[in-house]
Amino acid sequence: MAISPSLLIADDAIRQSIKALPARYWDFASADTKEWTHGYHSYPAMMIPQIARGLIAIVQRHQPGIRSLFDPFMGSGTSLVEGLLAGLTVVGSDLNPLSRLITQAKTTAWDPDALQFWAETLTDYVKGVRTSETDRPQFRNMTFWFKPAVITDLARIKQSIETVIPEEFRPFFWVAFSDTVRWVSNSRNTEFKLYRLDETRLAQWNPDVLRTFRKVIARNQIGNARLWERRPLPPVSLYAYNAMDLSALPDETLDLMVTSPPYGDSRTTVAYGQFSRLSLEWLNLVETSEGPSPNKLDQAMLGGLASNELHHTLPSETLTAALNQIAHHDSGRARDVLSFYQDLDVTLREIARVMRPGGYQCWVVGNRTVKNVKLLTDRIITELSERHGLVPVVNFTRTIPNKRMPKENSPSNQVGAKVATMNGEQIFILRKN
Numbered sequence: 001m002a003i004s005p006s007l008l009i010a011d012d013a014i015r016q017s018i019k020a021l022p023a024r025y026w027d028f029a030s031a032d033t034k035e036w037t038h039g040y041h042s043y044p045a046m047m048i049p050q051i052a053r054g055l056i057a058i059v060q061r062h063q064p065g066i067r068s069l070f071d072p073f074m075g076s077g078t079s080l081v082e083g084l085l086a087g088l089t090v091v092g093s094d095l096n097p098l099s100r101l102i103t104q105a106k107t108t109a110w111d112p113d114a115l116q117f118w119a120e121t122l123t124d125y126v127k128g129v130r131t132s133e134t135d136r137p138q139f140r141n142m143t144f145w146f147k148p149a150v151i152t153d154l155a156r157i158k159q160s161i162e163t164v165i166p167e168e169f170r171p172f173f174w175v176a177f178s179d180t181v182r183w184v185s186n187s188r189n190t191e192f193k194l195y196r197l198d199e200t201r202l203a204q205w206n207p208d209v210l211r212t213f214r215k216v217i218a219r220n221q222i223g224n225a226r227l228w229e230r231r232p233l234p235p236v237s238l239y240a241y242n243a244m245d246l247s248a249l250p251d252e253t254l255d256l257m258v259t260s261p262p263y264g265d266s267r268t269t270v271a272y273g274q275f276s277r278l279s280l281e282w283l284n285l286v287e288t289s290e291g292p293s294p295n296k297l298d299q300a301m302l303g304g305l306a307s308n309e310l311h312h313t314l315p316s317e318t319l320t321a322a323l324n325q326i327a328h329h330d331s332g333r334a335r336d337v338l339s340f341y342q343d344l345d346v347t348l349r350e351i352a353r354v355m356r357p358g359g360y361q362c363w364v365v366g367n368r369t370v371k372n373v374k375l376l377t378d379r380i381i382t383e384l385s386e387r388h389g390l391v392p393v394v395n396f397t398r399t400i401p402n403k404r405m406p407k408e409n410s411p412s413n414q415v416g417a418k419v420a421t422m423n424g425e426q427i428f429i430l431r432k433n
């Protein structure tokens with residue numbers, strides 16, 4: 001099929017724009033990553049907003065006609081917020097119900113005066129809620145993860161939001177509640193996996209739940225006020241789709257993708273389900289979501305179920321070579337790795353299908369190491385995407401100055417034995433023919 005010369009010109013212009021940037025431009029070591037609504041809620045492996053912003057700006061400069069941005073692994077919605085700020089209609093999806101709640105709040109602008117009124121009404125109301133009137137949620141290990149006084153206060157806030165706050169304002173307050181749940185739980189807040197505080201710290205742990213909640217609300221109100229100034233905002237569509245099945249989205253409709261996929265399966269890399277479990281339990285998103293329960297969420301994510309065999313037909317030499325090397329040391333780990341890339345390959349087909357011909361895909365990926373073998377996910381995605389009609393445009397590395405992610409793990413399961421699993425990330429752009 002003949003390729004339109006204008007596309008080749010745009011590809012080249014994008015490459016030149018990136019080449020012309022100063023060295024280490026993409027590090028954003030001192031950038032404010034919490035501006036706008038980006039600071040609403042912590043989330044594992046968040047994208048640096050300035051990276052999404054930079055990529056969108058470059059593509060928009062050379063394809064001024066683009067109207068929509070898609071993120072099939074939207075997480076906390078970083079690229080969607082940046083898409084909105086760039087005037088694009090945004091479409092996002094994620095299996096994790098907490099991701100959708102956070103992204104909904106971060107992409108909505110509420111009238112700041114109304115929000116202030118409801119925040120004051122809510123905090124006044126909470127003070128008068130008697131604990132005996134409160135229905136506490138029941139979930140497994142609740143008292144392991146929360147002290148009794150904390151459970152009482154969280155239940156008071158939850159009941160107050162349900163009683164006082166009108167439906168349309170609730171996402172804002174549920175997100176503040178969810179972030180509060182995380183801060184006041186007995187889990188170590190510096191970790192994204194659920195680890196309980198050690199006994200000494202636990203004994204001294206008496207968080208002020210209401211104060212924490214008020215602080216989170218006040219912080220998030222600042223972000224909302226900024227977004228409000230940018231009205232009218234383009235439309236936002238958020239879905240619960242598994243990226244392996246985007247069949248509800250029509251073919252060839254989306255102009256630009258900016259995404260950061262999971263680094264690997266949740267068992268051995270970032271456990272999004274585990275990170276979200278306490279919030280999901282408190283928010284009752286367990287019953288209401290059509291997706292998997294919090295305990296099953298990680299299994300449903302890419303690579304969640306290990307492959308039974310090592311034989312595969314994926315057209316990636318880079319992957320095959322890495323799998324052979326890993327299998328030499330540990331065939332079980334090789335099967336884990338294969339299952340992740342088999343699932344990822346299905347998503348590549350789906351993403352390619354929903355994107356408009358000529359549209360760009362911007363990927364930000366972490367290349368991790370398994371059994372001392374580096375998994376070059378950027379190359380693997382590029383190779384696998386070829387049969388879905390994608391051509392490589394540009395690929396470069398950024399060093400990670402401050403991102404919270406698993407930099408180290410124990411490859412040999414020996415206590416204390418650690419190697420760096422990721423020391424930078426790859427940013428690359430593909431274009432659909």
Ligand SMILES: C[S@@+](CC[C@H](N)C(=O)[O-])C[C@H]1O[C@@H](n2cnc3c(N)ncnc32)[C@H](O)[C@@H]1O
Pocket residue numbers: 043044045046047048072073074075076077078079093094095096099241242243244259260261262263272300301302
């Ligand atoms: C690296 S995170 C995205 C972070 C996001 N860029 C941000 O700034 O917050 C990857 C996301 O992929 C989601 N995910 C993993 N497997 C998925 C699947 N099969 N379908 C849809 N989402 C999935 C996880 O829930 C997680 O939110």
